Amino acid sequence: xxxxxxxxxxxxxxxxxxxxxxxxxxxxxxxxxxxxxxxxxxxxxxxxxxxxxxxxxxxxxxxxxxxxxxxxxxxxxxxxxxxxxxxxxxxxxxxxxxxxxxxxxxxxxxxxxxxxxxxxxxxxxxxxxxxx
Numbered sequence: 699x700x701x702x703x704x705x706x707x708x709x710x711x712x713x714x715x716x717x718x719x720x721x722x723x724x725x726x727x728x729x730x731x732x733x734x735x736x737x738x739x740x741x742x743x744x745x746x747x748x749x750x751x752x753x754x755x756x757x758x759x760x761x762x763x764x765x766x767x768x769x770x771x772x773x774x775x776x777x778x779x780x781x782x783x784x785x786x787x788x789x790x791x792x793x794x795x796x797x798x799x800x801x802x803x804x805x806x807x808x809x810x811x812x813x814x815x816x817x818x819x820x821x822x823x824x825x826x827x828x829x830x
Protein backbone atom coordinates (compact mmCIF):
# COMPACT_ATOMS: atom_id res chain seq x y z
CA UNK A 699 0.00 0.00 0.00
CA UNK A 700 2.75 2.46 0.99
CA UNK A 701 4.72 1.94 -2.23
CA UNK A 702 1.68 2.67 -4.40
CA UNK A 703 0.72 5.81 -2.47
CA UNK A 704 4.35 7.04 -2.52
CA UNK A 705 4.53 6.70 -6.31
CA UNK A 706 1.15 8.41 -6.79
CA UNK A 707 2.04 11.36 -4.55
CA UNK A 708 5.73 11.83 -5.37
CA UNK A 709 6.31 10.19 -8.74
CA UNK A 710 8.81 7.62 -9.85
CA UNK A 711 12.03 9.67 -9.83
CA UNK A 712 12.89 7.98 -6.53
CA UNK A 713 13.22 4.20 -6.49
CA UNK A 714 10.68 2.76 -4.07
CA UNK A 715 10.27 -0.90 -3.21
CA UNK A 716 8.03 -2.53 -0.63
CA UNK A 717 8.93 -5.63 1.30
CA UNK A 718 8.11 -7.32 4.55
CA UNK A 719 9.17 -10.07 6.85
CA UNK A 720 6.86 -12.50 5.09
CA UNK A 721 5.78 -13.09 1.53
CA UNK A 722 1.99 -13.17 1.24
CA UNK A 723 2.15 -13.30 -2.57
CA UNK A 724 -1.19 -11.64 -3.27
CA UNK A 725 -2.24 -8.25 -2.00
CA UNK A 726 -5.27 -8.24 0.27
CA UNK A 727 -8.49 -7.34 -1.57
CA UNK A 728 -9.42 -4.77 1.06
CA UNK A 729 -6.09 -2.98 0.54
CA UNK A 730 -6.75 -2.97 -3.22
CA UNK A 731 -10.24 -1.54 -2.69
CA UNK A 732 -9.25 1.33 -0.37
CA UNK A 733 -6.31 2.29 -2.57
CA UNK A 734 -8.54 2.37 -5.65
CA UNK A 735 -10.64 4.96 -3.77
CA UNK A 736 -7.69 7.37 -4.01
CA UNK A 737 -6.59 6.34 -7.51
CA UNK A 738 -3.80 3.93 -6.54
CA UNK A 739 -3.71 0.68 -8.52
CA UNK A 740 -2.57 -2.31 -6.45
CA UNK A 741 -4.28 -5.25 -8.15
CA UNK A 742 -1.10 -6.23 -10.02
CA UNK A 743 1.17 -5.56 -7.06
CA UNK A 744 2.83 -8.52 -5.37
CA UNK A 745 4.29 -8.49 -1.88
CA UNK A 746 7.87 -9.65 -1.34
CA UNK A 747 9.87 -10.75 1.66
CA UNK A 748 13.25 -9.21 2.48
CA UNK A 749 14.92 -12.45 1.39
CA UNK A 750 13.09 -12.44 -1.93
CA UNK A 751 14.18 -8.84 -2.57
CA UNK A 752 17.79 -9.90 -2.03
CA UNK A 753 17.44 -12.80 -4.47
CA UNK A 754 16.10 -10.40 -7.12
CA UNK A 755 19.04 -8.02 -6.65
CA UNK A 756 17.52 -5.42 -4.33
CA UNK A 757 20.07 -5.41 -1.53
CA UNK A 758 18.62 -3.56 1.46
CA UNK A 759 22.04 -2.05 2.17
CA UNK A 760 21.78 -0.03 -1.07
CA UNK A 761 18.73 1.94 0.07
CA UNK A 762 19.05 5.40 1.61
CA UNK A 763 15.90 5.14 3.72
CA UNK A 764 13.95 2.16 4.97
CA UNK A 765 10.55 2.72 6.52
CA UNK A 766 9.37 -0.05 8.82
CA UNK A 767 5.61 -0.28 9.28
CA UNK A 768 5.65 -3.06 11.88
CA UNK A 769 7.79 -3.92 14.88
CA UNK A 770 8.89 -7.17 13.22
CA UNK A 771 10.19 -5.37 10.12
CA UNK A 772 11.80 -2.68 12.29
CA UNK A 773 13.75 -5.35 14.22
CA UNK A 774 14.84 -7.04 10.99
CA UNK A 775 16.03 -3.77 9.44
CA UNK A 776 17.73 -2.51 12.60
CA UNK A 777 19.85 -5.67 12.56
CA UNK A 778 21.19 -4.51 9.19
CA UNK A 779 22.33 -1.19 10.65
CA UNK A 780 25.05 -3.12 12.46
CA UNK A 781 26.71 -3.74 9.09
CA UNK A 782 25.43 -0.95 6.84
CA UNK A 783 24.76 2.76 7.12
CA UNK A 784 20.99 2.97 6.79
CA UNK A 785 18.42 5.51 7.84
CA UNK A 786 15.48 3.70 9.40
CA UNK A 787 12.13 5.30 10.18
CA UNK A 788 9.51 3.41 12.15
CA UNK A 789 5.91 4.32 11.44
CA UNK A 790 3.68 2.27 13.76
CA UNK A 791 0.82 1.60 11.36
CA UNK A 792 -2.11 -0.42 12.71
CA UNK A 793 -2.67 -3.89 11.32
CA UNK A 794 -6.18 -3.80 9.82
CA UNK A 795 -6.46 -7.53 9.10
CA UNK A 796 -8.11 -8.67 12.37
CA UNK A 797 -10.48 -5.69 12.67
CA UNK A 798 -14.18 -5.82 11.85
CA UNK A 799 -16.79 -8.43 11.06
CA UNK A 800 -18.68 -6.86 8.17
CA UNK A 801 -17.23 -5.77 4.84
CA UNK A 802 -17.80 -2.10 5.71
CA UNK A 803 -16.08 -2.45 9.11
CA UNK A 804 -13.09 -4.10 7.44
CA UNK A 805 -12.95 -1.41 4.73
CA UNK A 806 -13.01 1.29 7.42
CA UNK A 807 -10.06 -0.37 9.21
CA UNK A 808 -8.10 -0.50 5.94
CA UNK A 809 -8.98 3.14 5.24
CA UNK A 810 -7.56 4.08 8.65
CA UNK A 811 -4.37 2.18 7.83
CA UNK A 812 -4.14 3.85 4.40
CA UNK A 813 -4.71 7.27 5.95
CA UNK A 814 -2.01 6.64 8.59
CA UNK A 815 0.43 5.85 5.78
CA UNK A 816 -0.57 9.03 3.92
CA UNK A 817 -0.11 11.16 7.07
CA UNK A 818 3.36 9.72 7.65
CA UNK A 819 4.37 10.18 3.99
CA UNK A 820 3.33 13.82 4.10
CA UNK A 821 5.08 14.38 7.43
CA UNK A 822 8.31 12.88 6.02
CA UNK A 823 8.23 14.11 2.40
CA UNK A 824 5.86 17.10 2.44
CA UNK A 825 2.66 17.61 0.47
CA UNK A 826 2.14 15.49 -2.65
CA UNK A 827 3.83 16.92 -5.72
CA UNK A 828 1.60 15.05 -8.16
CA UNK A 829 -2.12 15.69 -8.32
CA UNK A 830 -3.25 13.41 -11.10
